[in-house]
Amino acid sequence: xxxxxxxxxxxxxxxxxxxxALVAAAAGLTALGLFTAFAKASRPxxxxxxxxxxxxxxxxxxxxxxxLAAGDRADRTVELHYRGRFVAVVLRTAVLHRSLLxxxxxxxxxxxxxxxxxxxxxxxxKRGYSCPGKASTVLPTVRVxxxxxxxxxxxxxxxxxxxxxxxxxxxxxxxxxELQSQASRLAYRFTGVAR
Amino acid sequence: MRRSLSTPxxxxxxxxxxxxxxxxxxxxxxxxxxTFTSSTSSSHTIASGTLSLTSxxxxxxxxxASAIAAGDxxxxxxxxxxxxxxxxxxxxxxxxASPSSALDTDTTDGLHLAxxxxxxxxxxxxxxxxxxxxxxxxxxxxxxxxxxSNMALSNLTLTAGSTDHLRVTVSLPSSAGNTLxxxxxxxxxxxxxxQRAGTSR
Numbered sequence: 001x002x003x004x005x006x007x008x009x010x011x012x013x014x015x016x017x018x019x020x021a022l023v024a025a026a027a028g029l030t031a032l033g034l035f036t037a038f039a040k041a042s043r044p045x046x047x048x049x050x051x052x053x054x055x056x057x058x059x060x061x062x063x064x065x066x067x068l069a070a071g072d073r074a075d076r077t078v079e080l081h082y083r084g085r086f087v088a089v090v091l092r093t094a095v096l097h098r099s100l101l102x103x104x105x106x107x108x109x110x111x112x113x114x115x116x117x118x119x120x121x122x123x124x125x126k127r128g129y130s131c132p133g134k135a136s137t138v139l140p141t142v143r144v145x146x147x148x149x150x151x152x153x154x155x156x157x158x159x160x161x162x163x164x165x166x167x168x169x170x171x172x173x174x175x176x177x178e179l180q181s182q183a184s185r186l187a188y189r190f191t192g193v194a195r
Numbered sequence: 196m197r198r199s200l201s202t203p204x205x206x207x208x209x210x211x212x213x214x215x216x217x218x219x220x221x222x223x224x225x226x227x228x229x230t231f232t233s234s235t236s237s238s239h240t241i242a243s244g245t246l247s248l249t250s251x252x253x254x255x256x257x258x259x260a261s262a263i264a265a266g267d268x269x270x271x272x273x274x275x276x277x278x279x280x281x282x283x284x285x286x287x288x289x290x291x292a293s294p295s296s297a298l299d300t301d302t303t304d305g306l307h308l309a310x311x312x313x314x315x316x317x318x319x320x321x322x323x324x325x326x327x328x329x330x331x332x333x334x335x336x337x338x339x340x341x342x343x344s345n346m347a348l349s350n351l352t353l354t355a356g357s358t359d360h361l362r363v364t365v366s367l368p369s370s371a372g373n374t375l376x377x378x379x380x381x382x383x384x385x386x387x388x389x390q391r392a393g394t395s396r
Contacts, residue, residue, distance in 0.1 A: 055233040062237050067244025067280040071393020078237055086233075101241060109241060127395040169241060173393055180245045180279075187238040194231035 053084025055192035062167075066183070070107070071173035075129050077120045078188070080155070080163040086192035089155050091139065095146035097185035100178060102144050107175035109184070112168040113139035115154055119164050129166055138165060144186065157192070247279035248286070248388035253316065255324060256363060256384050265371035268364055270324050272317045275351070275359045275386060283353040284391035287345040288336065288384060296378040302340040304371040306380070309364045310336035312350055316360050326362045335361060341382060353391075 058079045065074040080089070093111075095102045101109050117133035136154040155163050167188070171179070250256075255271040263269070277283050290308065292299040298306050314330030333350040351359045363384070367375070 053231055053233055055235050057235040057237050060235075060237055062239035064240050064242070065396060066240070066242030068242065068396060069244055069246070069281045069390045069393065072396050073393065074241070074396040076239070080235075084233075096238065097240070101243060171243060171393075175243075177246075179243050181243060183240055183242040185238065185240045187236055189234055189236045191232050191234040194233070 051084060053082075053086060053192065053194040055083075055086065055089070055190060056081045057188075057190050065169060068171045070171055070175040070179070072171050073128075074169045075127065076167045076169070077129060078165045078167060080165060080190060082157055082159055082161050082163075082192070085159050085195055086157040087195045088193040089152045089157060090191045090193065091148075091150045091152055092189040092191065093144065093146060093148045093150070094187040094189065095184055096187055097183065098146070099182040099184045101171070101182045101184040102146065102186070104175070104179060105143070107172055107179045109144040110141050110170045110172060111139070111144045112137070112141040112170070113152065114166045114168065116164045116166065120166050131166075138163075141170075144169070144184075152190075244281040245279035246281045246283065246388060246390045247277070248283065248386060249276045249278050250274060250386070251276065253319075253360070255319075258322075258324070259381075260323075260365075263367050265367055265375070266369040268366040270326050271363045271365075272319060272324070272326055273361050273363065273384075274316070275361060277353060277355050277357050277359075277388070280355055282355045282391045283351075283388040286348045286351055286353070286386055286388050288348055288386055289344045289346070290342050290382055290384055292342055292380040292382050294379070294381055296380045297375055298367070298378045299340075299342045299380040299382065301371075301375065304368055304375060306341040306382075307338050307366050307368060308336065308341045308343075309334075309338040309366070310348065311362045311364070313360045313362065317362055328362075338366075341365060345387075348386075353388075 058081070062076045062078070065076070068074065091113075100107075114131070114135055115138045116131035116135050118131070120129040121132050122128075123130050138152045138154055139150055142148070142150065157163075250273055253272050253274045256273050258271060260267075260269040275286070288310070311328075312333050312335045313326075313328035314333075315328070317326040317328060319326055335348045335350055336346055339346070353359075365382075
């Protein structure tokens with residue numbers, strides 16, 4: 001009886017190992033097959049060890065904005081530096097400290113991002129910036145709220161290049177009294193997707 | 196010595212080897228296709244300000260006057276404070292009367308209002324209250340009928356953190372006839388501040 005039990009258990013165990021082997025082998029072959037297809041699609045002669053692509057943004061800490069009144073606008077500049085080539089850059093917004101500024105659908109903050117082909121220049125006597133080169137819209141005006149995933153357009157994304165961005169935050173003129181004395185802490189996470 | 200059935204024989208080892216190789220290939224293959232990404236962050240705090248219009252410490256507007264005759268004037272001082280963090284763009288005054296009488300409905304011979312500003316606090320005497328200015332005086336509201344809506348106030352400082360020292364003068368014109376005798380009106384004053392225009396911060 002005891003031997004019979006053991007042989008039955010042994011059979012199950014072997015089946016399990018065999019099933020795992022088959023599944024693993026199939027996954028391996030599938031992956032390798034896909035890799036072959038990918039390798040064919042890649043440019044020839046593109047081999048050798050490469051640096052891992054890296055996207056960095058400066059400054060890490062943008063200056064405080066406020067106190068804002070309805071209709072106010074605040075501009076902050078960010079430099080995006082590329083090491084390696086990226087096919088896309090995505091902005092994820094996170095709200096580290098919540099308030100009505102990031103949750104009010106009508107009166108809450110709006111964000112727009114523009115790019116200048118040269119470094120943004122401060123307008124003398126004002127708090128805004130002007131573009132001494134060619135300006136383009138990287139992100140059209142959107143409502144600021146946490147958890148947004150926004151694809152940025154018209155960026156250079158070239159190795160060694162820098163994109164000069166201007167973040168424009170606006171408190172709509174229709175913002176009511178309930179939006180007074182509010183504070184939100186926002187984080188902008190730029191993610192580059194390498195090719 | 197017992198042979199454990201969980202220990203594989205030659206066949207078992209082969210199967211296990213295939214499993215390991217397969218798993219390794221799978222992991223290697225999938226790893227090849229993982230998309231490289233690089234992330235970087237910036238953050239900051241964004242705060243909205245406050246607009247606050249308060250009165251005091253001087254506020255004599257709550258003090259009435261009785262038995263006034265044609266040609267009489269009443270002066271009352273009030274301090275307007277811009278206590279918020281946002282500058283005020285404009286201030287309006289709305290006056291209303293309840294209960295009302297011909298004193299406030301007769302726009303010709305009824306009560307009239309004028310508002311002046313002193314660059315420093317008014318010096319008070321009385322009662323009956325009268326005020327002199329040790330600095331410079333400017334006209335905030337020119338003489339007009341007492342009751343009105345959204346009267347624009349001129350020559351105010353409006354800067355956040357500052358105070359405007361105002362003197363409200365209510366007068367019954369000399370032309371007031373007998374029909375205005377023995378009447379009474381209670382007048383309320385509402386100052387409303389509107390924020391400055393939006394700007395770049």
